[in-house]
Amino acid sequence: MRRYNRDTPYDPEHRASLARKAQPPKNLLAWFLEAYRAEAPEKIHASDVWRDRVSEDEARNGVQAVGGSLLGTPRTNDTFRRYIEDSPFSTEVAEYEGSKDRTGHYAFPLRAALVRLAGRGPDHTSYPFLARMLYRVALMDGDYESALAQSMKCTCGRDECNAVIPGVPQPLRQFAVEEALRRLWTKYEVEPPARTLRESAA
Numbered sequence: 001m002r003r004y005n006r007d008t009p010y011d012p013e014h015r016a017s018l019a020r021k022a023q024p025p026k027n028l029l030a031w032f033l034e035a036y037r038a039e040a041p042e043k044i045h046a047s048d049v050w051r052d053r054v055s056e057d058e059a060r061n062g063v064q065a066v067g068g069s070l071l072g073t074p075r076t077n078d079t080f081r082r083y084i085e086d087s088p089f090s091t092e093v094a095e096y097e098g099s100k101d102r103t104g105h106y107a108f109p110l111r112a113a114l115v116r117l118a119g120r121g122p123d124h125t126s127y128p129f130l131a132r133m134l135y136r137v138a139l140m141d142g143d144y145e146s147a148l149a150q151s152m153k154c155t156c157g158r159d160e161c162n163a164v165i166p167g168v169p170q171p172l173r174q175f176a177v178e179e180a181l182r183r184l185w186t187k188y189e190v191e192p193p194a195r196t197l198r199e200s201a202a
């Protein structure tokens with residue numbers, strides 16, 4: 001229910017968007033990795049660059065910043081929150097031969113979709129877990145077998161939380177990643193909904 005609140009039911013753009021979403025790309029994993037890489041820091045113009053940051057405390061403990069497509073050790077426990085919290089809904093206006101497009105585009109549409117997918121719950125609940133899982137798949141360059149095999153540490157700090165969320169058993173990994181990608185696709189928007197634009201213009 002909640003996910004449709006932001007849209008006007010009879011908005012033609014909304015209907016076009018629904019039609020588009022009914023036909024996801026044949027290879028969702030390829031789409032996902034391409035979209036992730038397109039938002040990697042080196043591909044984005046300087047003012048909107050996203051960089052991983054390391055606090056002094058983390059630096060003392062040997063934590064290194066992880067950026068975009070620089071793979072290596074995925075320190076997803078810490079980096080996912082930073083990745084999605086850093087103004088993912090910022091927009092930019094495209095210019096076509098001098099004339100500006102009237103509608104803004106998300107500078108980071110994939111990141112915005114991951115934020116929507118994650119919602120606001122603690123990491124040990126379904127949607128934040130799915131979003132983190134996908135982020136890890138991106139960091140590991142699409143190797144979902146390895147990405148989903150690993151456990152995750154929940155950062156919610158609640159007493160009832162077991163703190164460590166186990167990895168997905170091998171027979172379920174393909175289903176899990178396909179379902180997570182399908183849900184991510186339904187959250188993916190290149191342009192912000194019209195209502196948001198009106199609000200921000202007011």
Ligand SMILES: [Zn+2]
Binds near residue numbers: 157163
């Ligand atoms: Zn938890």
